[in-house]
Structure formats: structure tokens, C-alpha cells
Amino acid sequence: MKSVVLNVQREYECDVAVCGxxxxxxxxxxxxxRQGANTLLIENGGFLGGTATKGLVAPFMTCYDAKGEKQxxxxxxxxxxxxxxxxxxxxxxxxxxxxxxxxxxxxAGHIGVMPFESEVLKRVTEKMCxxxxxxxxxxxxxxxxxxxxxxxxxxxxxxxxxxxxVKAKAYIDTTGSAALAEKAxxxxxxxxxxxxxxxxxxxxxxxxxDKTALDAYMQNHPDxxxxxxxxxxxxxxxxGTFPCGTPKLRMFENPDGTWxxxxxxxxxxLNELDGEAITSAExxxxxxxxxxxxxxxxxxxxxxxxxxxxTASDIGIRESRRxxxxxxxxxEDMQTAKKFEDRVVVCxxxxxxxxxxxxxxxxxxxENYYIPLSCLISKNVDNLLTAGxxxxxxxxxxxxxxxMPPCIAMGEAVGITAAIAAEKGMSxxxxxxxxxxRILIGNGAYLE
Ligand SMILES: Cc1cc2nc3c(=O)[nH]c(=O)nc-3n(C[C@H](O)[C@H](O)[C@H](O)COP(=O)(O)OP(=O)(O)OC[C@H]3O[C@@H](n4cnc5c(N)ncnc54)[C@H](O)[C@@H]3O)c2cc1C
Numbered sequence: 001m002k003s004v005v006l007n008v009q010r011e012y013e014c015d016v017a018v019c020g021x022x023x024x025x026x027x028x029x030x031x032x033x034r035q036g037a038n039t040l041l042i043e044n045g046g047f048l049g050g051t052a053t054k055g056l057v058a059p060f061m062t063c064y065d066a067k068g069e070k071q072x073x074x075x076x077x078x079x080x081x082x083x084x085x086x087x088x089x090x091x092x093x094x095x096x097x098x099x100x101x102x103x104x105x106x107x108a109g110h111i112g113v114m115p116f117e118s119e120v121l122k123r124v125t126e127k128m129c130x131x132x133x134x135x136x137x138x139x140x141x142x143x144x145x146x147x148x149x150x151x152x153x154x155x156x157x158x159x160x161x162x163x164x165x166v167k168a169k170a171y172i173d174t175t176g177s178a179a180l181a182e183k184a185x186x187x188x189x190x191x192x193x194x195x196x197x198x199x200x201x202x203x204x205x206x207x208x209x210d211k212t213a214l215d216a217y218m219q220n221h222p223d224x225x226x227x228x229x230x231x232x233x234x235x236x237x238x239x240g241t242f243p244c245g246t247p248k249l250r251m252f253e254n255p256d257g258t259w260x261x262x263x264x265x266x267x268x269x270l271n272e273l274d275g276e277a278i279t280s281a282e283x284x285x286x287x288x289x290x291x292x293x294x295x296x297x298x299x300x301x302x303x304x305x306x307x308x309x310x311t312a313s314d315i316g317i318r319e320s321r322r323x324x325x326x327x328x329x330x331x332e333d334m335q336t337a338k339k340f341e342d343r344v345v346v347c348x349x350x351x352x353x354x355x356x357x358x359x360x361x362x363x364x365x366x367e368n369y370y371i372p373l374s375c376l377i378s379k380n381v382d383n384l385l386t387a388g389x390x391x392x393x394x395x396x397x398x399x400x401x402x403x404m405p406p407c408i409a410m411g412e413a414v415g416i417t418a419a420i421a422a423e424k425g426m427s428x429x430x431x432x433x434x435x436x437x438r439i440l441i442g443n444g445a446y447l448e
Contacts, residue, residue, distance in 0.1 A: 006144070009162035014040040014135070015422035016415070017155060017168035019142045022050020023404050024388025024411040025174030026125045027076050031415025032172070033132035035439070037422050039415075040166060041134055042157050044141040045314075048125040050176060052404060053118045056203040056312040058260040059102065059252050060114035061403035063093050066348040066366045068111030073347055073405040075445035076412040081114060083128065089120025091255050101211060101253030105218050105225055109350045114405075115255050140164065142175065145183045150382045151427075152184050169422035170383045172414055177273060177320040178390040186381040187324035192395040198318040198354045200272060201246075201265040202285035205258050205309040206293065214302030232299045242295045245288060247358045249300065258309055261296075264288040267356045272317045282315050318354055318402065323384070325392025326429055327374035334364045334397055340372035342433035344413035346446055347371070351400040362396045371401060373433050376414045382427035385418050387411040413440060 016032040018025045021043030033039040051057050063073035063081075071078070071093065084090035093112040096102050103110035129136055137157070144156040154167045173180035178188050191197045218224055228248035236242025250262040264285045271277040289311055296303040333340070334351070347369065351362040375392040378384035388407035391398070401410075416439050420431045437447055 006156055006163050008156070008165045010164045012040055012164060012166045014038045014166065014168050016040075016170050016172065016418045017042070017166045018172045018174060019155065019180045020050065020173070020175035021045070021048040021136070022174060022176055022388060022407070023052050023125075024407040025050070025172070026129060027408040027411025028172045028174055028387050028415040028418070029134045030128050030132045031076060031412045032419040033129075033134045035416055035419030037419035039134045040137065040168070041129065042137045042140040042142060042166070044139065046138050047122040048129065049118065049121050051316055053122050054312065054314040055316040056118060056205060056260060056310065057316055058116060058118065058203075058254060060093075060116060060405055061349055062109060062112040063114070063405040064112030064348065065368055068098065071112065072368060072446050073345070073409050075409060075440060075443045077405050077408045078444060080124065080128070080408065083124045084116055084120055087120045087124055089117040089124065089255065091115045099225070101215065101259070104250060104252045105228070107225070115253060117255055137164075142179055142183070145180065147184060147381075150380065152180075152381060152383055155180065169425070170385065170418035170428060172418055173323065173384060173386045173390055174388055174411065176317065176389040178323050178386065181323040181378060181381070181384060181386065181390065182321060184381050184384060186378045186384055188321050189324055190321045191319065197269065197272065197320070198399065199265045199267070199356060200270045200281060200315050200317050201262060201354070202282065202289065202312050202315045204261050204264070204289050204311045205254070206261060206306040207258050207309050208305045208307045209259050210302040210305070211253065211257070212302075214300070217301040229300060236295050236299065241291070241298070243291065245292055261292070263292050265354075265356070266315075272320050278315060285315055286311055319395075319398065320389060322390050322398065323386050323392050324379050325375040325386075326377050326379050327372050327392065329371060329375040329391065329393040329397045329401070331362060331394055331396035334369040334400060337365060337367045337369050340370050340374075342373040343370035343447055344373045344376070344433070344436060344440060345371035345401075345406055345409040346448065347401060347406045347409070349400050349403050349406065351396050353395070353399045362399070364400070369400075371406065371410060373413060373417060373436060374429075376410055377417070377428045382429065383421065385414040385428050387414045409445070412443070412445070416440065
């Protein structure tokens with residue numbers, strides 16, 4: 001391996017540096033800045049949202065409790081929902097009661113989802129960041145870091161033209177792949193004990209669905225609400241018209257009348273950290289999508305005239321590297337609904353593990369469960385925090401909390417923690433969790 005001498009052209013200093021502007025990074029940055037921290041966010045794309053925008057993933061999974069009765073993810077998430085609705089870019093989770101197009105005709109776990117427009121999400125998240133005083137640097141990729149003992153002292157990033165350095169007091173890794181943690185020599189993990197990851201999928205959007213016809217078909221064929229055209233898809237797989245992809249129909253209505261389709265998938269294990277492997281997968285996925293569209297036109301009532309609106313610009317990576325935190329949030333914690341003293345998120349999403357042959361579910365008690373702050377703080381790098389996909393969790397707990405509402409709630413919590421750490425000159429682990437909880441509750445979060 002050759003080492004490269006970095007010629008730094010611009011230097012930044014701030015209190016909190018956030019790496020990665022997906023939904024977790026957005027929430028972390030807004031929340032840190034609102035606590036008074038001078039906050040800078042670097043993002044390698046040209047807008048915020050990550051998987052929610054570049055990946056065209058929709059809808060936001062449920063923010064309700066397991067019975068679908070009460071909204072339990074609130075705080076900054078509720079504010080985002082409100083702002084999106086005011087811009088006509090979302091349907092209230094309270095109005096999504098499952099069983100219709102917005103929930104993909106599903107009921108289990110799909111009460112309280114939130115359909116949204118990814119273009120509106122880009123604009124609204126950006127405005128919330130700028131209003132809070134976050135400095136945004138797009139087209140800027142984290143490439144390295146320096147440490148002083150157990151602390152990160154500086155990170156390096158590159159845009160198309162220059163190398164920049166960012167000196168901060170606290171760093172939040174919301175790259176979705178624990179990229180900063182890896183560069184900082186923090187302990188990380190990836191996949192399960194065998195390193196097996198959930199499948200990657202490329203989402204796409206279509207127009208031209210005859211919703212009246214599709215709704216009526218689903219209404220008149222109750223078996224489809226569990227089978228979701230499995231037989232037609234299986235037949236397509238054996239006769240070569242649907243050579244690969246999900247075993248069930250998965251599509252969700254968006255507020256603007258287009259539909260998001262989640263049916264293309266990489267059937268083999270993809271090395272999500274390798275650019276060459278990702279490139280091949282994306283080329284294959286776009287070919288697959290063309291076949292899926294044709295399959296849907298031929299086989300699904302109401303989809304005879306669909307047109308492709310867009311394929312995701314980035315393949316959706318469900319699972320990647322994660323940090324090892326002070327706590328590893330695990331299946332048993334969920335099954336026993338362990339009420340961590342330092343809980344900062346309460347949620348109830350089911351444990352969905354996506355594999356080649358469909359989704360498998362691990363049992364949990366169908367109760368709310370609690371994410372502790374300590375699984376969002378690096379075990380061995382004192383000023384490194386994370387949220388969202390890079391949290392410290394086993395594969396089961398990860399499979400439940402990787403969806404967008406908990407990611408936002410985690411981001412909100414670590415933003416507050418990082419801001420306090422920066423202000424008080426503490427390591428992240430020294431920040432009193434009761435103070436973080438007090439601020440979260442003041443912002444409307446539910447932590448019971
Ligand atoms: C196929 C698929 C289907 C899903 N379905 C749903 C669903 O229906 N509902 C739901 O709620 N959730 C769903 N999820 C889960 C959810 O979308 C993600 O887990 C969540 O959006 C992750 O957010 P994040 O901010 O943690 O990470 P990401 O969205 O991965 O964001 C990371 C950001 O960091 C940036 N970045 C990465 N590396 C660098 C770097 N070196 N320098 C600078 N920036 C960098 C990226 O550009 C990106 O913007 C799905 C996920 C996938 C992949």
C-alpha cells in the first residue's frame with residue numbers, strides 16, 4: 001500500500017463534526033447545533049437524506065408502539081413530519097392505519113408508517129440544518145483522521161479539488177458504514193458471527209399505477225395480503241421472466257401518486273465496502289429493474305401501464321460495519337424489553353432480516369424496547385459517537401432499529417450528547433445521561 005502526503009487547502013474548526021448526512025446525520029447535526037454547538041456536517045453526496053433520498057427508500061417505517069396505538073418516536077422526528085406535511089411532502093403516520101397502498105397493503109408492523117416525497121425531504125432537512133446554524137459541506141468525502149491518545153484530533157476530507165481538515169471537540173460517525181470509526185482505529189464489527197450481511201436492494205419509482213384497480217384487486221383477493229403474488233413470482237422465476245429479485249410483491253404508494261418498488265435485490269453476498277463490487281451490483285440491479293417492470297406490467301392488475309420514473313442513484317445497503325460501543329444492544333435486551341437507565345429511544349419495529357429468500361423475523365415480545373445511549377458511544381475512542389446504521393448492536397437488534405424513525409431519534413440523542421461533551425470538555429461517555437434525557441423530553445421525546 002502506498003501512503004499519500006495530504007496537502008490541506010482549507011482548515012475548519014468547530015465543536016461538533018458530523019460525518020455523513022443521511023437521516024441520522026441530519027438529526028445529529030440539527031440537534032447539536034440547537035444545543036449551541038458550532039456544528040459542521042460533511043456529506044459525500046449533493047444533498048441530505050442518504051438512503052432516504054439517494055436510495056429512494058420509502059416509506060418511513062412505523063413510529064408507533066407494537067399495537068399500533070400510540071406514537072412513541074416523537075421529538076425531532078415529529079417536527080420533521082410536521083415540516084414535511086406543511087410542504088405537502090408527507091402523509092401523517094396517524095393517518096396510515098395499514099392495509100392500504102401507503103403500507104404496501106400490509107398490516108403487521110405497518111400501522112403508523114410515513115409515506116413521503118424524497119425531493120421534499122431533501123429541502124426540508126436542509127432548511128432545518130441551516131436554520132439551526134449547521135454548516136453543510138456537500139461533495140466532501142471523509143478520507144482520514146488523526147488522533148491524540150484516545151481522542152480524534154482532526155479529520156481529513158476531500159472535495160473534487162481540495163483536501164480539507166476539520167478540527168472538532170466531538171465527532172459523530174453517521175456514514176452508515178462506521179467509516180470514521182474504522183479510520184480512527186475504533187473497535188468495529190460487521191454482519192453476524194459469520195460476517196453475513198442482509199441483502200442489498202435497489203429501489204425504484206414508477207408512475208401510471210391504476211390504483212383503483214389495484215386496490216379493488218387486493219380487496220377482492222384477501223389471500224394476496226399474505227401471499228403478495230408469490231405464485232406469479234415463483235412462476236416467473238421458473239420460466240425466466242423474473243429471474244431474480246424478491247419472492248413477494250413489495251410496493252408502496254407515495255403522496256404524489258407514484259409508487260416505490262422494493263423488488264430488485266442482490267442475491268449473493270455483496271462486499272458493500274468495495275467500490276468495484278458495488279459498481280457491478282448497481283449495473284446488475286438496473287438490468288433487473290427493467291425485467292421487473294416488464295414482469296409487473298404483464299402480471300399485476302393495475303400495473304399494465306406503469307412507467308419507470310427513477311432508479312436509486314445508490315444501491316441500498318441494509319447492513320454494513322458498525323462501531324463497538326460501551327454497550328452492545330442485543331436481541332435479549334429487546335426480548336426482555338430491558339429498560340436501560342440511559343435509554344434515549346423507545347421503539348417497537350419488528351426484527352426484519354432481509355435475505356435472498358425473503359424476510360425472516362426474530363421473535364420479540366411485541367412490546368416497546370429501549371435503545372441505550374451507551375451503544376451510541378465508541379468503546380475505545382473517547383470523543384466518537386454514532387447513530388443509525390453504525391450503532392453498536394448485534395445483528396438482530398440492528399435489524400430492528402436500522403429503520404428511519406429510530407435512526408432520527410438516535411441522531412437527536414447523540415447530537416445533544418456531543419454538544420454537551422464539547423461544551424464541558426468531557427469525553428462522550430462522561431456526559432450525564434440524565435441531562436441528555438431531560439433535554440430529549442423537553443423536545444417532546446417519549447422515553448417511558
Ligand atoms: C434496501 C433498503 C430498504 C429499506 N427500507 C426501509 C423502509 O422501508 N423504511 C425505513 O424506515 N427504513 C428502511 N431502510 C432502512 C433505512 O433506510 C436506513 O437504515 C437509514 O436510512 C440509515 O440512515 P443513516 O443516516 O444511518 O445512514 P445512510 O442513509 O447510509 O447515510 C449515510 C450518509 O453518509 C454519507 N457518507 C458515507 N460515507 C461517507 C464519507 N466517507 N464521507 C462523507 N459522507 C459519507 C452517505 O452519502 C450518506 O448520505 C431500508 C434500507 C435499505 C438499504
